[in-house]
Amino acid sequence: MMDASPSRAALEANRISKQYRRKQVLEHVSLRVSGGEVVALVGENGSGKTTMMRICVGLLRPDEGTVHAAGQIGYCPQQPALLDLLSAEEHLMLFGAALGLPPAVAIETGRAILSDLRFRVGDPTHAGELSGGSRQKLNLALALLGDPSLLMLDEPYQGFDHGSWVSFWEHVATWRTQGRATLIVTHVLPDPTAVDRVVELTVPASVSGGKPR
Amino acid sequence: MSWTERVRAAVQVEGQQLCRRWRALLLLTVLPLAFYFASSGHNPQAPVIGGIALAFSLAGAAIFASLAARAVDHRLVLSGYRPIELLLARLLVLEGYGTAVAIAFSAVMIAKSDPARPGLLITGVVLVGIVAVPFGLMLGALLPSELEAVLVMIGAVGIQLTVDQMARVAKLLPFWGPRQLLEGALGTPISTAHAVETGLAYAAVLLAITFALANRRLRIASHARPTVQPPIA
Numbered sequence: 001m002m003d004a005s006p007s008r009a010a011l012e013a014n015r016i017s018k019q020y021r022r023k024q025v026l027e028h029v030s031l032r033v034s035g036g037e038v039v040a041l042v043g044e045n046g047s048g049k050t051t052m053m054r055i056c057v058g059l060l061r062p063d064e065g066t067v068h069a070a071g072q073i074g075y076c077p078q079q080p081a082l083l084d085l086l087s088a089e090e091h092l093m094l095f096g097a098a099l100g101l102p103p104a105v106a107i108e109t110g111r112a113i114l115s116d117l118r119f120r121v122g123d124p125t126h127a128g129e130l131s132g133g134s135r136q137k138l139n140l141a142l143a144l145l146g147d148p149s150l151l152m153l154d155e156p157y158q159g160f161d162h163g164s165w166v167s168f169w170e171h172v173a174t175w176r177t178q179g180r181a182t183l184i185v186t187h188v189l190p191d192p193t194a195v196d197r198v199v200e201l202t203v204p205a206s207v208s209g210g211k212p213r
Numbered sequence: 214m215s216w217t218e219r220v221r222a223a224v225q226v227e228g229q230q231l232c233r234r235w236r237a238l239l240l241l242t243v244l245p246l247a248f249y250f251a252s253s254g255h256n257p258q259a260p261v262i263g264g265i266a267l268a269f270s271l272a273g274a275a276i277f278a279s280l281a282a283r284a285v286d287h288r289l290v291l292s293g294y295r296p297i298e299l300l301l302a303r304l305l306v307l308e309g310y311g312t313a314v315a316i317a318f319s320a321v322m323i324a325k326s327d328p329a330r331p332g333l334l335i336t337g338v339v340l341v342g343i344v345a346v347p348f349g350l351m352l353g354a355l356l357p358s359e360l361e362a363v364l365v366m367i368g369a370v371g372i373q374l375t376v377d378q379m380a381r382v383a384k385l386l387p388f389w390g391p392r393q394l395l396e397g398a399l400g401t402p403i404s405t406a407h408a409v410e411t412g413l414a415y416a417a418v419l420l421a422i423t424f425a426l427a428n429r430r431l432r433i434a435s436h437a438r439p440t441v442q443p444p445i446a
Contacts, residue, residue, distance in 0.1 A: 055434075057291065057437060058291065058433040058434035058435075058436055058437020058438075059287055059291065059433060059434075059437070061434060067434065067436050068436055069436040069437065072439065073291065073437055075288065075291055077288065079284070081284045081285045081287070081288045082285065083226070083230065083281065083282065083285055084281070085229070085230045085233040085234070085281075086226060086229065086230065090226060090229065093222060093225075093226075094222055094223070094226045094289070095289070095292050096222075097218060097219050097221075097222030097223070098219060098222075098289055098292035098293035098294045098439075099292055099293055099439075100293070103222075126233070142288075142292075146292070
């Protein structure tokens, strides 16, 4: 299914720097994620994890540095990016069309993903009326639609119950064996083996007054 | 999947969302009717007031549609939509709705006010819709807050309603062309072609600004562009 080999970089970000107004958020941050690898992006609040993720995804331009990505990107933003007046299946059709999937295929594929994530499949409830955890599951399912080889997930389990959280990390292990490259912004790891590497971001020295780690 | 299929999918979704905002739409449709009926008993200019007031409804609907999708549009572009496809879908649905409401509203005003040139009244009210939708979309693209966007819209439409139409500022506002047509419908001599051209030109400029703003806001880095996407033409 995935063509990314474990040694090939699916995502490579080199010496990324970013300022918001005059505040340095990222300073010469580099990271690399290969096919079949899970990398956790961690750090305290304000350390620039989401900014780094948005730069890697391509939604934000860095002031310095370069990003190279291979393959299709599946992105799950921290805040669910959903249309409140649409049901889950209507979201699947809308995003499926962008990915070149006919409506029936988008729904069938999306239902399988949602079912895996313990979402009530076929629920006609509009996204705006779903619980926080269910919205996040739909948010994640849309990132997985189209079988992307590079997953970039920004705290994708917010609002999940414990069972769904455990199930999420089981899926991460499956994606690793499938050869997908996965970058996850996270605060909590179920165990150290759940990821291959941890990249820790710190508040840049120019802001904190200390030395970068 | 071709760009037409992506636009069709986006149109379907825009239509569904518009229908599901029916309460807001109902209120927005009642608003110009209220303006019209409040003045129709004593003011011969009532069709002009009602016609221009339709801009409140349609520009308002466009602002809400634009801002509701703000967070999702970037993600849709990352998935494979082009900004112009999303804008086109929104425009088609809102202009379709606007034209239907404009025709129905014109019929009400023609029946009650019996204007000298009913054809011009219909043209004027439809042109209000044609201009109001890109005006609302532009405000939605320019101002991230609903309140700010709505206040600017109310200001522009309100000034167009109240200011002397021969004043310089009136000619700079978006609904000068449609207003000329509505005045013409009541018997004032006007240049119909000039009024229509002015309205259409204004709509085209507003659309171009909206597209430029959307393109700038929704741009993604080259490494993130989906590789499998058929050409738009």
